[in-house]
Amino acid sequence: MLHSTYPDVEIPNASIHDFLFGGLDDQTLERVAIIDGSTGAETTYRQLVAQIDLFAGALAARGIGTGDTIAVLCPNVPAFATVFHGILRAGATATTINSLYTPDEILNQLQDAEAEWLITVSPLLPGAKAAAARAGMPDDHLIVLDGAEGHPNLRGLLGEGHSAPEVSFDPATHLAVLPYSSGTTGRPKGVMLTHRNLVANVAQARALLSVGAEDRILAVLPFFHIYGMTVLLNFALIQRAGLVTMPKFDLVEFLRIIQEHRTSWVFVAPPIAVALAKHPIVDEYDLSAVRVVFSGAAPLDGALASAVQKRLGCEVVQGYGMTETSPAVNLIPAERPDIDKSSIGPLVPNTQARLVDPDTGNDVEVPESGASTPGELWVRGPQVMVGYLKRPDATAEMLDADGWLRTGDMATVTADGIFRIVDRLKELIKYKGYQVAPAILEAVLLEHPGIADAAVIGANDADGQEVPKAFVVRQTGADLSADDVMEFVAAHVAPHEKVRIVEFIDVIPKSSSGKILRKDLRARQQA
Incomplete structure (x- = not known):
């Protein structure tokens, strides 16, 4: 059994809301939390916390609380943070839906998650409305954040002035989110992640990612995806950094936002790294503020990472994870240029791993030098999901009785604990970070x-x-x-x-x- 080379970190027994927003002092409350990359509009931590409380109060006034699930179909806009954390503040569970989904796919997730409310924005309303109608959801349960006739909107709900409810639950068992994943194969399944799962993974990431309060983080990777949810939204908030939102990727707009807002950390998937390395228009923008480009959601080639690093004059690193692990399992710290960029780096704290020979079932031996032979990566830690919603069969295939999660990925490890993904047992395709x-x-x-x-x-x-x-x-x-x-x-x-x-x-x-x-x-x- 392999352990993280980093010491364990403390994982508070708290809800994700209390972990992120508890004990904010006046100086921090006046800091900018979120910047709308399209308009430049800013939201301070004080404003954000107040909006979260008011939205939670509006939900509670409608009888929504623990045991309820609310679906969110929304791109990366500042209001996402308000409604997402408002749902969790009210004690309900959020199931986030891919903004690219068809009405049939939206309907499938609404029905499987048993969501009785859906939150969206007007550009996505046609698909949302069609799915909601087929699910038997009344119009007053379909919230359109920026407003649409016949539906509640964010301004109106916040304007009701309801106080946030008092809720009580066990963070270790209460479900915070239900993102959907295909796991190692098959149709998407609801991944049951508790408040402790989310708190743990943010705490684990803090030990390796040196984002500070003076940093600005570009958030183009979607918040509905566990990568955006944990590594961008929640991590930026706990570090008190400024989070610059971008609702969809457009290279020119992406470069403009980096230049105008002086973003120092840019989180991407490999296809964006390709553009940064190869597209001639990149040279027309001032990207000197970028300190770190962090790639995730799919493997990043080492040569591509080096090309981006050379062109932008910044550090390029990557990590590894799954929806089922909240997601981070491995991360390369930006301060570790000695680590091979095509690797996924060390395990995050509080995490154990095994490399299992799929033919024999035995653990692969770690050599004294060089890399081991490949084995299937199994992981265990506080970030690992409870299981799949209503799918004990699929859960049993992924999680054994001792809490080991079979990732389906083949990896090697070096004597100093650096992992590399070399192949996949699973059949799932990763296209631009999407499953x-x-x-x-x-x-x-x-x-x-x-x-x-x-x-x-x-x-x-x-x-x-x-x-x-x-x-x-x-x-x-x-x-x-x-x-x-x-x-x-x-x-x-x-x-x-x-x-x-x-x-x-x-x-x-x-x-x-x-x-x-x-x-x-x-x-x-x-x-």
Whole structure:
């Protein structure tokens, strides 16, 4: 068993609200907490805390509290922090929904999470309204933050002036959030994360990430994703930094915000790192304020990290985690230039790991020098989820009786505790940091009358980023092009789930039990 090379940190027995906002002094309350990157509007910690309390009070006045789940379908705008933490302040559970989801996908999450309220913004209202209606949700339970006729809005709810309720629960067992993850395979499942899970992971990250109150953090990675929720929103707040929000990625706007707001920490996914390394427009902006570029949500190539570092003159580091681990498991401190940039660095404090040989079930030996042989990374710590909502079967597949979570990722480790992800046991595709389950795309493909069989794997595009690739067997006599296939899938899934590459094949390789042999498909494209 492997332990973090960093000493354990204290994890307060507190709600995430009390952990982040308890005991703020007058000087801190006057600091800027959130800046709207689009408009420059600022929200101080005093204003934010007051808004959170008022929103929690408005929810409580409607009978919402412990045992209730509220869905949030919202991009990165300052109001996200108000409603997200207002839900938790009221004792309810927040289930955050991908802003790119189709009405069908929104409906699936509403129903699975048993959410009776939905919070959104007017640009996303058509999809939200369609899903809410099919879920039987009345209009007064669909809150449109910036206002829409027939629905409650944020200004009105805050204006009611209700005090925050007194709530009592055990942070170790009370669910704070229900983000959805495909885990190692299959359809998205609700990941049950407690207040202690969230508090623990923020406390763990504080030991390795040197963000201070004078820093400004750019938040383009979505708050609905556990990476944005913990490593951006909650971590920035506990460090009393200024969080600059950006509702969607646009390279020119991204560069403008960095220049204008002098952001010192920029959290990205690898596709944004590609743009920073290669796009000529980057040279037209003053990015000298950037001290650290931190990449997460998908593996970052070491050569790409070095290219960004050289071009921007900053440190480039990465981390590793999963929705099921709140998410951080490994982080590279910016002050450790000695650590290989293609690695994921050391374990965060209070975390244990094992590398398990998938063939023998034995733990991999750690050598005295160099890297170990690969093994499946298993982790244990206070950031590990309680389990999957209403899915004891899936929970048992991921978590054993001793609390070890099987990540599905193959890793190596060095004698000094530096880990590197080298492969994946799991079939999940990571496209620009978003999870894409092959099984869902395969089900869509098989609905096409011209497709006899299909399989989907992850494949690298020209920039070395993983994208969904479909292997398709045409029906006899079908006149079907790659564009036809991609257009059909695009009409049925969210944008990040689109098939990006199509290869026609005579037969999909399968085992005797009918399971797709994806390793054979991967070998085919490497041949």
